[in-house]
Amino acid sequence: xxxxxxxxxxxxxxxxxxxxxxxxxxxxxxxxxxxxxxxxxxxxxxxxxxxxxxxxxxxxxxxxxxxxxxxxxxxxxxxxxxxxxxxxxxxxx
Numbered sequence: 001x002x003x004x005x006x007x008x009x010x011x012x013x014x015x016x017x018x019x020x021x022x023x024x025x026x027x028x029x030x031x032x033x034x035x036x037x038x039x040x041x042x043x044x045x046x047x048x049x050x051x052x053x054x055x056x057x058x059x060x061x062x063x064x065x066x067x068x069x070x071x072x073x074x075x076x077x078x079x080x081x082x083x084x085x086x087x088x089x090x091x092x093x
Contacts, residue, residue, distance in 0.1 A: 026060035027087065029071060037079035044069035044087070050076070066091035 031041065033055035040050045043061050051057065063069060072084040 026062050027089070029059045029061060029087075030056055031059070031073050031083075032056045033075075033081065035079070038076040039079065040074050040076060042070075042072040042074075044071050063087075063089045065089070 029041070029043075031039070036052070036054045038050065038052040040048055041059060042048050043063075045063055045067075047061070049059065049061075051059070066089045069087045069089065070084055071087050072082070074082040
């Protein structure tokens with residue numbers, strides 16, 4: 001999926017290597033594509049961020065609690081493309 005203005009290629013990639021139960025520490029989400037695009041990133045916890053960046057882009061986000069979150073990215077016109085993935089934040093055992 002692409003236009004001459006840019007494209008969004010792959011699912012956001014979450015870095016789940018947090019110390020357990022330390023959800024106040026940010027998770028890094030990488031959005032991969034090509035070109036420069038405006039896109040909306042839905043973190044799956046009720047928060048969204050609209051960004052205009054050169055790809056690849058890295059976003060840090062704090063999740064409120066251990067849980068399973070669906071992270072979704074959608075390009076805004078004139079760019080095209082979308083991606084989603086599940087990110088699991090695990091509690092301390």
